[in-house]
Amino acid sequence: MPLGYSFQITPEELQEIFARLQPYLPKHLKKVDAQPYGLRFEFAPFTGREEEPSKPSTHGDPKLDYVRESEDETEHLLREKASVVLSNLYETAREEWKDAAYVADLKAVVKDAPDRWKTYQHEIKALSTAYDYLRTPEAAKEWPSAVSRLIDAQDRTKAAATAFDERAREIAEVHDTHLYADLGHDAALKAAGYPGAKDWHITGAGEYGKHYYSDWDNNPPLEEQARRLIEQQDTHVAKIGRLSGATAGN
Structure with a gap:
């Protein structure tokens, strides 16, 4: 069952998701807030000289690898949600890093x-x-x-x-x-x-x-x-x- 553009994550699911994602979280991540419109990620300031944040592969992780819905619907949905959260997290980190890299490059040439x-x-x-x-x-x-x-x-x-x-x-x-x-x-x-x-x-x-x-x-x-x-x-x-x-x- 596809998640679509909007889906709900319960507090219990969110806690479990981040417990499983812990090894894959970017080191700049400081805080995650659950807002009515979704999750808000807060990062420590990027310098722009770090490597561009890139979503790591979770392939082979027994707690995050794909599970068919027909095999376990609850686990299937939880892992799909975890994948979306990880993607959104790294996309947000990448956007903040891009701005920091832009500023760093300007400082070098001005x-x-x-x-x-x-x-x-x-x-x-x-x-x-x-x-x-x-x-x-x-x-x-x-x-x-x-x-x-x-x-x-x-x-x-x-x-x-x-x-x-x-x-x-x-x-x-x-x-x-x-x-x-x-x-x-x-x-x-x-x-x-x-x-x-x-x-x-x-x-x-x-x-x-x-x-x-x-x-x-x-x-x-x-x-x-x-x-x-x-x-x-x-x-x-x-x-x-x-x-x-x-x-x-x-």
Whole structure:
């Protein structure tokens, strides 16, 4: 008789089941609570560096091996329930381990990403300031120097964007590796100790290192974003020079 998706386990059966399952329980298991909706398993925290929990075989165990219903209905049902409990137990352990492995892998690759992001934020702000200054009357008095400072700011922004992308690419690859973990990207980074990472620009792993980005690529890495911005600035500055005929403060 199949158990189906829902079945009852009496307290006495549960006690007997766990007595039989004792040799097969994962060492991280701390507590089992019987809830109205089923069993709740509590585990000690996983590091993510343990072997992935995997349901052990109970084949050959005289107290858990399959017994036909026609031979002993009570024993048949008890062993079927024990098998389901063991499967659910290891599935829950595996899901918690997956999240822990995800977090552990992120900790290994984030490294100095917060500092690199901070540097990029500083440089992109400085670039905006240098570019906006060109629109002021004061800039006309020192045009070559103002443009030179813009170029310096552009170079620093490109370097900062490239540096952050190096870390972002590794983080994105970890996200892809743990695609089926319960934790989302921001939640995993927060669990790894980086709550501010929700503001970082991390695109898909496949977006990094491309030789060409089309205009339809609306979420490219920072390096490509910086290239596009600088190209727009250069075009605008060149147009000013053509229309005004002024390349120096005179």
